[in-house]
Amino acid sequence: MGIPRLRAYSGPAILSYGFRPFFFLGALHAGLSVMLWLPMYAGELDAHSAFVPVDWHVHEMLFGYLPAIATGFLLTAIPNWTGRLPVQGPPLLALVILWIAGRAAVFFSANIGWEAAAVIDVAFLLAVTAAAAREIVVGRNWRNLKVLLPLAVLACANGAFHVEAHLQGTSDISRRLGIAAAIILISLIGGRIIPSFTRNWLVRENPGRLPAPFDRFDVASIAISVAALGTWTVIPDSSTSGLLMAAAATCQAWRLSRWAGERTIRDPLVLVLHAAYAFVPVGLALVAASIFFPNAVPAAAGFHALGAGAIGSMTLAVMARATLGHTGRELKAGRGTSFVFAAILLAGSLRTLGAFVPDDGVIHLAGAAWVAAFAGFILVYGTALMRPKAR
Numbered sequence: 001m002g003i004p005r006l007r008a009y010s011g012p013a014i015l016s017y018g019f020r021p022f023f024f025l026g027a028l029h030a031g032l033s034v035m036l037w038l039p040m041y042a043g044e045l046d047a048h049s050a051f052v053p054v055d056w057h058v059h060e061m062l063f064g065y066l067p068a069i070a071t072g073f074l075l076t077a078i079p080n081w082t083g084r085l086p087v088q089g090p091p092l093l094a095l096v097i098l099w100i101a102g103r104a105a106v107f108f109s110a111n112i113g114w115e116a117a118a119v120i121d122v123a124f125l126l127a128v129t130a131a132a133a134r135e136i137v138v139g140r141n142w143r144n145l146k147v148l149l150p151l152a153v154l155a156c157a158n159g160a161f162h163v164e165a166h167l168q169g170t171s172d173i174s175r176r177l178g179i180a181a182a183i184i185l186i187s188l189i190g191g192r193i194i195p196s197f198t199r200n201w202l203v204r205e206n207p208g209r210l211p212a213p214f215d216r217f218d219v220a221s222i223a224i225s226v227a228a229l230g231t232w233t234v235i236p237d238s239s240t241s242g243l244l245m246a247a248a249a250t251c252q253a254w255r256l257s258r259w260a261g262e263r264t265i266r267d268p269l270v271l272v273l274h275a276a277y278a279f280v281p282v283g284l285a286l287v288a289a290s291i292f293f294p295n296a297v298p299a300a301a302g303f304h305a306l307g308a309g310a311i312g313s314m315t316l317a318v319m320a321r322a323t324l325g326h327t328g329r330e331l332k333a334g335r336g337t338s339f340v341f342a343a344i345l346l347a348g349s350l351r352t353l354g355a356f357v358p359d360d361g362v363i364h365l366a367g368a369a370w371v372a373a374f375a376g377f378i379l380v381y382g383t384a385l386m387r388p389k390a391r
Contacts, residue, residue, distance in 0.1 A: 016388070190280075211260050
Protein backbone atom coordinates (compact mmCIF):
# COMPACT_ATOMS: atom_id res chain seq x y z
CA MET A 1 0.00 0.00 0.00
CA GLY A 2 1.17 3.53 -0.71
CA ILE A 3 1.79 6.06 1.99
CA PRO A 4 -1.45 7.94 2.75
CA ARG A 5 -1.20 11.59 1.75
CA LEU A 6 -3.28 12.80 4.72
CA ARG A 7 -4.21 11.57 8.15
CA ALA A 8 -7.89 11.16 8.92
CA TYR A 9 -8.89 14.75 9.58
CA SER A 10 -12.28 16.31 10.31
CA GLY A 11 -11.30 19.79 11.49
CA PRO A 12 -11.48 23.10 9.63
CA ALA A 13 -10.31 22.78 6.04
CA ILE A 14 -7.96 25.73 6.45
CA LEU A 15 -5.86 23.64 8.87
CA SER A 16 -5.72 20.58 6.61
CA TYR A 17 -2.56 21.68 4.79
CA GLY A 18 0.17 24.26 5.48
CA PHE A 19 -0.39 26.39 2.41
CA ARG A 20 -3.98 27.18 3.37
CA PRO A 21 -3.56 29.32 6.52
CA PHE A 22 -0.17 30.75 5.64
CA PHE A 23 -1.04 31.84 2.11
CA PHE A 24 -4.28 33.42 3.32
CA LEU A 25 -2.79 35.17 6.36
CA GLY A 26 0.40 36.10 4.49
CA ALA A 27 -1.58 37.77 1.70
CA LEU A 28 -3.78 39.55 4.23
CA HIS A 29 -0.73 40.76 6.14
CA ALA A 30 1.04 41.94 2.98
CA GLY A 31 -1.91 44.09 1.96
CA LEU A 32 -2.72 45.48 5.41
CA SER A 33 0.95 46.23 6.20
CA VAL A 34 1.33 48.44 3.14
CA MET A 35 -2.02 50.10 3.86
CA LEU A 36 -0.59 51.01 7.28
CA TRP A 37 2.83 51.87 5.89
CA LEU A 38 1.61 54.51 3.44
CA PRO A 39 0.16 56.83 6.15
CA MET A 40 3.23 56.07 8.31
CA TYR A 41 5.43 57.12 5.39
CA ALA A 42 3.42 60.31 5.05
CA GLY A 43 3.74 61.02 8.79
CA GLU A 44 0.00 60.68 9.37
CA LEU A 45 0.09 57.57 11.57
CA ASP A 46 2.22 56.65 14.59
CA ALA A 47 3.17 53.03 15.24
CA HIS A 48 3.56 51.31 18.58
CA SER A 49 6.71 49.57 17.35
CA ALA A 50 10.20 50.05 18.77
CA PHE A 51 11.32 50.16 15.13
CA VAL A 52 11.36 53.42 13.21
CA PRO A 53 8.59 53.33 10.56
CA VAL A 54 10.84 52.38 7.64
CA ASP A 55 12.34 49.51 9.64
CA TRP A 56 8.89 48.27 10.62
CA HIS A 57 7.94 48.24 6.94
CA VAL A 58 11.11 46.42 5.84
CA HIS A 59 10.85 43.96 8.73
CA GLU A 60 7.25 43.01 8.09
CA MET A 61 7.91 42.35 4.42
CA LEU A 62 11.12 40.35 4.95
CA PHE A 63 10.44 38.67 8.28
CA GLY A 64 6.63 38.73 8.49
CA TYR A 65 5.17 38.18 5.03
CA LEU A 66 7.98 36.17 3.40
CA PRO A 67 8.34 33.56 6.21
CA ALA A 68 4.57 32.94 6.12
CA ILE A 69 4.64 32.17 2.39
CA ALA A 70 7.88 30.16 2.62
CA THR A 71 6.34 28.12 5.45
CA GLY A 72 3.18 27.46 3.47
CA PHE A 73 5.27 26.35 0.51
CA LEU A 74 7.61 24.11 2.52
CA LEU A 75 4.88 22.45 4.59
CA THR A 76 3.19 21.57 1.30
CA ALA A 77 6.29 20.57 -0.68
CA ILE A 78 8.14 18.55 1.96
CA PRO A 79 5.54 15.72 2.12
CA ASN A 80 5.94 15.38 -1.67
CA TRP A 81 9.72 15.29 -1.30
CA THR A 82 9.80 12.82 1.58
CA GLY A 83 6.59 10.78 1.33
CA ARG A 84 5.82 11.67 4.93
CA LEU A 85 2.49 12.93 6.21
CA PRO A 86 1.94 16.70 6.23
CA VAL A 87 1.62 18.90 9.30
CA GLN A 88 -2.07 19.59 9.93
CA GLY A 89 -4.57 20.24 12.70
CA PRO A 90 -3.29 21.36 16.15
CA PRO A 91 0.45 21.35 15.25
CA LEU A 92 -0.28 23.55 12.23
CA LEU A 93 -2.48 25.80 14.35
CA ALA A 94 0.36 26.19 16.86
CA LEU A 95 2.65 27.45 14.08
CA VAL A 96 -0.03 29.84 12.87
CA ILE A 97 -0.53 31.23 16.37
CA LEU A 98 3.23 31.65 16.78
CA TRP A 99 3.41 33.62 13.52
CA ILE A 100 0.49 35.85 14.55
CA ALA A 101 2.10 36.40 17.95
CA GLY A 102 5.26 37.57 16.21
CA ARG A 103 3.36 40.11 14.14
CA ALA A 104 1.60 41.48 17.23
CA ALA A 105 4.82 41.52 19.25
CA VAL A 106 6.65 43.55 16.60
CA PHE A 107 3.80 46.01 16.17
CA PHE A 108 3.52 46.60 19.93
CA SER A 109 7.22 46.21 20.72
CA ALA A 110 7.40 49.74 22.14
CA ASN A 111 4.92 48.58 24.78
CA ILE A 112 6.25 45.11 25.59
CA GLY A 113 9.97 45.84 25.11
CA TRP A 114 12.24 45.02 22.20
CA GLU A 115 13.76 41.95 23.89
CA ALA A 116 10.40 40.23 24.38
CA ALA A 117 9.33 41.15 20.86
CA ALA A 118 12.54 39.73 19.41
CA VAL A 119 12.18 36.41 21.24
CA ILE A 120 8.55 35.94 20.18
CA ASP A 121 9.20 37.04 16.61
CA VAL A 122 12.35 34.97 15.97
CA ALA A 123 10.80 31.85 17.54
CA PHE A 124 8.58 31.28 14.49
CA LEU A 125 11.34 30.98 11.88
CA LEU A 126 13.43 28.84 14.22
CA ALA A 127 10.47 26.51 14.82
CA VAL A 128 9.73 26.21 11.10
CA THR A 129 13.37 25.58 10.20
CA ALA A 130 13.67 22.91 12.90
CA ALA A 131 10.41 21.21 11.91
CA ALA A 132 11.30 21.21 8.21
CA ALA A 133 14.82 19.91 8.92
CA ARG A 134 13.40 17.07 11.01
CA GLU A 135 11.01 16.00 8.24
CA ILE A 136 13.72 16.09 5.58
CA VAL A 137 16.23 14.19 7.74
CA VAL A 138 13.76 11.54 8.90
CA GLY A 139 12.58 11.17 5.31
CA ARG A 140 16.25 10.82 4.21
CA ASN A 141 15.69 13.45 1.55
CA TRP A 142 19.20 14.81 1.91
CA ARG A 143 19.38 16.80 -1.33
CA ASN A 144 16.66 19.18 -0.15
CA LEU A 145 18.47 20.16 3.04
CA LYS A 146 20.14 22.95 1.06
CA VAL A 147 16.77 24.70 0.76
CA LEU A 148 16.78 25.18 4.54
CA LEU A 149 20.09 27.07 4.59
CA PRO A 150 18.60 30.36 3.32
CA LEU A 151 15.72 29.87 5.76
CA ALA A 152 18.18 29.51 8.65
CA VAL A 153 20.05 32.61 7.45
CA LEU A 154 16.73 34.47 7.30
CA ALA A 155 16.08 33.50 10.94
CA CYS A 156 19.53 34.78 11.95
CA ALA A 157 18.97 38.00 9.99
CA ASN A 158 15.68 38.49 11.82
CA GLY A 159 17.37 38.24 15.21
CA ALA A 160 20.15 40.55 14.07
CA PHE A 161 17.55 43.03 12.80
CA HIS A 162 16.09 43.43 16.30
CA VAL A 163 19.51 43.85 17.92
CA GLU A 164 20.85 46.22 15.26
CA ALA A 165 17.74 48.40 15.29
CA HIS A 166 17.92 48.64 19.09
CA LEU A 167 21.63 49.44 19.28
CA GLN A 168 21.90 51.73 16.24
CA GLY A 169 18.37 53.09 15.91
CA THR A 170 17.93 51.59 12.45
CA SER A 171 18.75 48.40 10.55
CA ASP A 172 21.59 48.14 8.07
CA ILE A 173 23.51 44.89 7.65
CA SER A 174 20.58 42.76 8.79
CA ARG A 175 18.17 44.08 6.15
CA ARG A 176 20.67 43.29 3.39
CA LEU A 177 21.25 39.85 4.89
CA GLY A 178 17.49 39.27 4.85
CA ILE A 179 17.27 40.28 1.20
CA ALA A 180 20.26 38.06 0.39
CA ALA A 181 18.66 35.03 2.05
CA ALA A 182 15.38 35.66 0.22
CA ILE A 183 17.02 35.96 -3.20
CA ILE A 184 19.04 32.78 -2.73
CA LEU A 185 15.85 30.99 -1.67
CA ILE A 186 14.17 32.24 -4.85
CA SER A 187 17.20 31.23 -6.90
CA LEU A 188 17.12 27.69 -5.50
CA ILE A 189 13.37 27.08 -5.61
CA GLY A 190 12.74 29.14 -8.74
CA GLY A 191 15.52 27.28 -10.50
CA ARG A 192 13.66 24.05 -9.78
CA ILE A 193 10.02 24.92 -10.42
CA ILE A 194 10.25 27.40 -13.31
CA PRO A 195 12.03 25.08 -15.79
CA SER A 196 9.90 22.15 -14.61
CA PHE A 197 6.52 23.87 -15.03
CA THR A 198 7.69 25.42 -18.29
CA ARG A 199 8.80 22.07 -19.68
CA ASN A 200 5.51 20.41 -18.71
CA TRP A 201 3.46 23.11 -20.41
CA LEU A 202 5.59 23.27 -23.55
CA VAL A 203 5.59 19.50 -24.07
CA ARG A 204 1.80 19.55 -23.90
CA GLU A 205 0.91 22.85 -25.58
CA ASN A 206 3.80 24.22 -27.65
CA PRO A 207 6.37 21.61 -28.75
CA GLY A 208 9.79 22.92 -29.66
CA ARG A 209 12.69 24.34 -27.66
CA LEU A 210 12.57 23.26 -24.03
CA PRO A 211 14.25 24.71 -20.91
CA ALA A 212 17.87 23.70 -20.44
CA PRO A 213 18.31 21.05 -17.72
CA PHE A 214 19.93 21.98 -14.43
CA ASP A 215 23.69 21.80 -14.92
CA ARG A 216 27.01 23.26 -13.80
CA PHE A 217 26.09 26.69 -15.11
CA ASP A 218 23.16 26.82 -12.69
CA VAL A 219 25.45 25.78 -9.83
CA ALA A 220 27.97 28.46 -10.81
CA SER A 221 25.23 31.11 -11.10
CA ILE A 222 23.95 30.35 -7.62
CA ALA A 223 27.48 30.28 -6.19
CA ILE A 224 28.36 33.65 -7.74
CA SER A 225 25.07 35.10 -6.47
CA VAL A 226 25.81 33.84 -2.95
CA ALA A 227 29.26 35.44 -3.08
CA ALA A 228 27.88 38.70 -4.47
CA LEU A 229 25.02 39.00 -1.98
CA GLY A 230 27.26 38.01 0.92
CA THR A 231 29.88 40.62 0.01
CA TRP A 232 27.21 43.27 -0.52
CA THR A 233 25.74 42.47 2.89
CA VAL A 234 29.02 43.23 4.67
CA ILE A 235 30.66 45.86 2.43
CA PRO A 236 27.86 47.31 0.30
CA ASP A 237 29.77 50.22 -1.20
CA SER A 238 32.95 48.44 -2.27
CA SER A 239 33.95 47.94 -5.90
CA THR A 240 34.30 44.22 -5.15
CA SER A 241 30.63 44.07 -4.27
CA GLY A 242 29.77 45.98 -7.44
CA LEU A 243 31.77 43.67 -9.68
CA LEU A 244 30.35 40.54 -8.07
CA MET A 245 26.82 41.93 -8.31
CA ALA A 246 27.33 42.69 -12.01
CA ALA A 247 28.64 39.17 -12.58
CA ALA A 248 25.72 37.66 -10.66
CA ALA A 249 23.22 39.76 -12.64
CA THR A 250 24.74 38.57 -15.92
CA CYS A 251 24.66 34.93 -14.84
CA GLN A 252 21.10 35.12 -13.56
CA ALA A 253 19.91 36.85 -16.74
CA TRP A 254 21.54 34.18 -18.89
CA ARG A 255 20.13 31.47 -16.62
CA LEU A 256 16.61 32.85 -17.07
CA SER A 257 17.06 33.04 -20.86
CA ARG A 258 17.78 29.29 -20.92
CA TRP A 259 14.29 28.48 -19.57
CA ALA A 260 12.37 29.35 -22.78
CA GLY A 261 10.04 31.79 -21.05
CA GLU A 262 9.26 33.66 -24.27
CA ARG A 263 7.48 30.52 -25.53
CA THR A 264 4.95 30.52 -22.65
CA ILE A 265 3.13 33.76 -23.46
CA ARG A 266 -0.20 31.94 -23.85
CA ASP A 267 -0.20 30.70 -20.23
CA PRO A 268 -0.10 33.45 -17.57
CA LEU A 269 0.51 30.88 -14.80
CA VAL A 270 3.85 29.95 -16.38
CA LEU A 271 4.75 33.28 -17.94
CA VAL A 272 4.43 35.15 -14.63
CA LEU A 273 7.11 32.94 -13.08
CA HIS A 274 9.59 34.08 -15.73
CA ALA A 275 8.52 37.73 -15.38
CA ALA A 276 8.86 37.52 -11.60
CA TYR A 277 12.30 35.92 -11.77
CA ALA A 278 13.46 38.66 -14.16
CA PHE A 279 13.45 41.04 -11.18
CA VAL A 280 16.40 39.07 -9.77
CA PRO A 281 18.96 40.00 -12.47
CA VAL A 282 17.43 43.48 -12.77
CA GLY A 283 17.76 44.04 -9.02
CA LEU A 284 21.32 42.72 -8.91
CA ALA A 285 22.26 44.93 -11.86
CA LEU A 286 20.73 48.01 -10.20
CA VAL A 287 22.64 47.30 -6.99
CA ALA A 288 25.87 47.09 -9.01
CA ALA A 289 25.02 50.32 -10.84
CA SER A 290 24.26 52.13 -7.57
CA ILE A 291 27.72 51.21 -6.29
CA PHE A 292 29.57 52.51 -9.35
CA PHE A 293 27.21 55.39 -10.20
CA PRO A 294 25.67 56.49 -6.88
CA ASN A 295 24.65 59.91 -8.19
CA ALA A 296 22.65 58.39 -11.04
CA VAL A 297 21.26 55.17 -9.53
CA PRO A 298 19.93 55.28 -5.95
CA ALA A 299 20.61 52.28 -3.72
CA ALA A 300 16.87 51.98 -3.04
CA ALA A 301 16.25 51.03 -6.69
CA GLY A 302 18.05 47.71 -6.46
CA PHE A 303 16.70 47.05 -2.98
CA HIS A 304 13.09 47.45 -4.10
CA ALA A 305 13.59 45.55 -7.37
CA LEU A 306 14.75 42.59 -5.28
CA GLY A 307 12.14 43.17 -2.56
CA ALA A 308 8.84 44.38 -4.00
CA GLY A 309 9.78 43.01 -7.42
CA ALA A 310 11.41 39.60 -7.04
CA ILE A 311 10.06 38.60 -3.62
CA GLY A 312 6.58 40.06 -4.06
CA SER A 313 5.87 38.77 -7.56
CA MET A 314 7.55 35.37 -7.21
CA THR A 315 5.76 34.52 -3.98
CA LEU A 316 2.38 35.59 -5.33
CA ALA A 317 2.91 33.59 -8.52
CA VAL A 318 3.78 30.47 -6.52
CA MET A 319 0.84 31.02 -4.14
CA ALA A 320 -1.65 31.16 -7.01
CA ARG A 321 -0.34 28.06 -8.75
CA ALA A 322 -0.01 26.02 -5.56
CA THR A 323 -3.50 26.96 -4.42
CA LEU A 324 -5.05 25.90 -7.72
CA GLY A 325 -3.13 22.64 -7.82
CA HIS A 326 -3.62 21.59 -4.21
CA THR A 327 -7.29 22.50 -3.99
CA GLY A 328 -8.21 20.37 -7.01
CA ARG A 329 -8.90 23.24 -9.39
CA GLU A 330 -7.84 23.56 -13.01
CA LEU A 331 -4.37 24.99 -13.54
CA LYS A 332 -5.64 27.92 -15.53
CA ALA A 333 -5.41 31.66 -14.91
CA GLY A 334 -8.79 33.34 -15.13
CA ARG A 335 -9.36 37.08 -15.37
CA GLY A 336 -9.03 37.54 -11.61
CA THR A 337 -5.69 35.73 -11.50
CA SER A 338 -4.41 37.65 -14.53
CA PHE A 339 -5.36 40.89 -12.76
CA VAL A 340 -3.46 39.79 -9.64
CA PHE A 341 -0.35 39.02 -11.70
CA ALA A 342 -0.53 42.32 -13.59
CA ALA A 343 -0.99 44.26 -10.35
CA ILE A 344 1.99 42.70 -8.55
CA LEU A 345 4.31 43.13 -11.55
CA LEU A 346 3.18 46.74 -11.81
CA ALA A 347 3.75 47.26 -8.09
CA GLY A 348 7.32 45.94 -8.27
CA SER A 349 8.09 48.02 -11.35
CA LEU A 350 6.59 51.23 -9.94
CA ARG A 351 8.32 50.82 -6.59
CA THR A 352 11.65 50.40 -8.36
CA LEU A 353 10.91 53.46 -10.51
CA GLY A 354 9.91 55.38 -7.37
CA ALA A 355 13.52 55.33 -6.21
CA PHE A 356 14.42 57.54 -9.19
CA VAL A 357 11.46 59.92 -8.96
CA PRO A 358 11.31 62.56 -6.21
CA ASP A 359 7.50 62.69 -6.40
CA ASP A 360 5.91 60.46 -3.75
CA GLY A 361 2.98 59.88 -6.09
CA VAL A 362 4.78 56.98 -7.76
CA ILE A 363 5.35 55.32 -4.38
CA HIS A 364 1.66 55.67 -3.54
CA LEU A 365 0.71 54.19 -6.91
CA ALA A 366 3.06 51.28 -6.24
CA GLY A 367 1.45 50.79 -2.84
CA ALA A 368 -2.02 50.85 -4.36
CA ALA A 369 -1.03 48.24 -6.95
CA TRP A 370 0.53 46.08 -4.22
CA VAL A 371 -2.63 46.24 -2.08
CA ALA A 372 -4.78 45.51 -5.13
CA ALA A 373 -2.69 42.43 -5.95
CA PHE A 374 -3.02 40.88 -2.50
CA ALA A 375 -6.64 41.92 -2.05
CA GLY A 376 -7.27 40.32 -5.44
CA PHE A 377 -5.55 37.12 -4.34
CA ILE A 378 -7.77 36.89 -1.26
CA LEU A 379 -10.91 37.53 -3.32
CA VAL A 380 -9.98 35.00 -5.99
CA TYR A 381 -8.47 32.28 -3.79
CA GLY A 382 -9.80 32.90 -0.28
CA THR A 383 -12.78 30.56 -0.70
CA ALA A 384 -10.60 27.78 -2.11
CA LEU A 385 -8.22 28.09 0.84
CA MET A 386 -11.09 27.82 3.32
CA ARG A 387 -12.99 24.91 1.76
CA PRO A 388 -12.12 21.20 1.37
CA LYS A 389 -10.35 20.10 -1.79
CA ALA A 390 -12.55 20.01 -4.87
CA ARG A 391 -13.14 16.51 -6.23
